[in-house]
Amino acid sequence: MKRKISILGSTGSIGRQALEVIEKLSDKFEIIALAGGNNIELLNEQIKKFKPKYAYANNISLIEGAAPLSLEEICSNKDNDIILVAVSGKIGLKPTITAINNGIDIALANKETLVMAGDIVMQLAKEKGVNIIPVDSEHCAIHQCIKDISQVENLIITASGGPFLKKTIEEMKNATVEQALNHPRWNMGKKITVDSATLMNKGLEVIEAHHLFNMPYDKINVVVHPQSIVHSAIEYVDGSVIAQLGLPSMHIPIQYAITYPERYNGIKSKSFSFAEIARLDFEEPDWKKFKALNLAYEAGKIGNSATVCLNAANEEAVFEFLAGKIKLFDIINSVEYMLSHHNITKTPSIDEIFEIDKEVREKTKELLVHI
Ligand code: NDP
Ligand code: MG
Numbered sequence: 001m002k003r004k005i006s007i008l009g010s011t012g013s014i015g016r017q018a019l020e021v022i023e024k025l026s027d028k029f030e031i032i033a034l035a036g037g038n039n040i041e042l043l044n045e046q047i048k049k050f051k052p053k054y055a056y057a058n059n060i061s062l063i064e065g066a067a068p069l070s071l072e073e074i075c076s077n078k079d080n081d082i083i084l085v086a087v088s089g090k091i092g093l094k095p096t097i098t099a100i101n102n103g104i105d106i107a108l109a110n111k112e113t114l115v116m117a118g119d120i121v122m123q124l125a126k127e128k129g130v131n132i133i134p135v136d137s138e139h140c141a142i143h144q145c146i147k148d149i150s151q152v153e154n155l156i157i158t159a160s161g162g163p164f165l166k167k168t169i170e171e172m173k174n175a176t177v178e179q180a181l182n183h184p185r186w187n188m189g190k191k192i193t194v195d196s197a198t199l200m201n202k203g204l205e206v207i208e209a210h211h212l213f214n215m216p217y218d219k220i221n222v223v224v225h226p227q228s229i230v231h232s233a234i235e236y237v238d239g240s241v242i243a244q245l246g247l248p249s250m251h252i253p254i255q256y257a258i259t260y261p262e263r264y265n266g267i268k269s270k271s272f273s274f275a276e277i278a279r280l281d282f283e284e285p286d287w288k289k290f291k292a293l294n295l296a297y298e299a300g301k302i303g304n305s306a307t308v309c310l311n312a313a314n315e316e317a318v319f320e321f322l323a324g325k326i327k328l329f330d331i332i333n334s335v336e337y338m339l340s341h342h343n344i345t346k347t348p349s350i351d352e353i354f355e356i357d358k359e360v361r362e363k364t365k366e367l368l369v370h371i
Pocket of ligand 1: 008009010011012013014015035036037038039040058086087088089091109110111112135136137186187188189190191192250
């Protein structure tokens with residue numbers, strides 16, 4: 001029987017690659033709905049090709065060839081076996097909760113969902129017996145390594161180090177948008193690419209891992225691994241380390257997440273050769289250069305609304321950087337400022353999370369005007 005799937009964010013980097021996987025495995029999937037944002041031209045092309053029953057776009061009147069539904073309605077449709085949440089930003093949170101409430105499994109790319117509301121989302125998934133399969137390559141790697149979480153001593157998350165790994169702090173101070181977007185290993189959406197340049201992406205991933213695998217922060221380690229071949233690893237209590245390796249391609253984790261627990265010969269480009277790769281390097285992250293990582297650990301350990309603040313302040317600052325209005329380090333300085341002035345709300349509800357998110361964004365924008 002075909003697996004019925006909907007894709008939120010089908011016009012984005014992850015969404016487009018997911019459709020490439022599904023095209024290869026067309027006998028395994030039936031697409032129920034595709035959802036994009038503003039790129040209506042691409043969405044309509046995708047509708048023509050993949051023939052979903054339903055679709056969403058920011059301007060639904062421009063959708064051609066599928067019945068328009070809201071993101072919430074798509075996620076309430078119990079025909080879905082699985083929903084790939086690959087929108088960027090906070091927009092992913094509410095539809096994910098709706099899908100979980102309807103007992104639909106989630107392939108989760110949108111890390112903001114867990115950074116903002118990991119406690120609520122994971123608890124709800126547990127109650128509803130819903131699987132959340134990570135698409136993020138590091139978490140997907142860990143998901144593949146873990147047999148019994150209770151026997152795991154440490155999670156080891158790898159980081160490519162981004163475009164500024166070998167640059168000095170002085171060089172980073174004046175980094176251009178173009179330099180920040182020039183990621184050596186991965187071709188991703190702009191927001192996450194800037195986060196990879198500051199290593200905030202890795203910080204968000206540490207928080208994501210904490211929630212997905214219910215691991216305390218002092219058992220989540222980050223190691224820089226420039227080749228991006230080892231996608232992450234776990235260390236068992238007996239000292240045995242299991243890592244997941246593969247060529248750097250998002251097709252593999254996307255396919256794993258949407259076909260789990262099956263595996264297929266899908267879009268794999270070539271066989272893996274250790275001899276061709278020849279060497280793998282690892283080093284400690286430079287904590288002085290990449291303060292974002294520290295801020296994320298701090299916010300994660302504080303928990304409650306601190307990670308909402310971290311995420312909102314960072315995202316607003318990244319948008320300002322992309323617009324050419326602030327410098328790279330202003331991103332991290334403003335996150336640090338917002339975090340240090342944040343009044344913690346304990347165990348915030350979803351409504352409170354969105355209120356805090358809005359307030360932090362407004363304050364961050366105000367702060368950045370004066371830079
Ligand atoms: P992109 O910016 O490439 O794509 C974002 C997608 O979300 C697009 O389809 C966009 O639509 C849609 N979207 C944005 N805002 C809205 C909105 N308000 N309503 C509806 N749809 C919206 O991002 P990525 O694909 O790179 O990343 C998606 C998510 O996956 C992020 O959370 C990211 O952190 C995570 N992720 C990405 C990885 C990657 O390799 N790219 C790796 C690991 C995680 P449109 O373009 O039509 O406006
Ligand atoms: Mg990742």
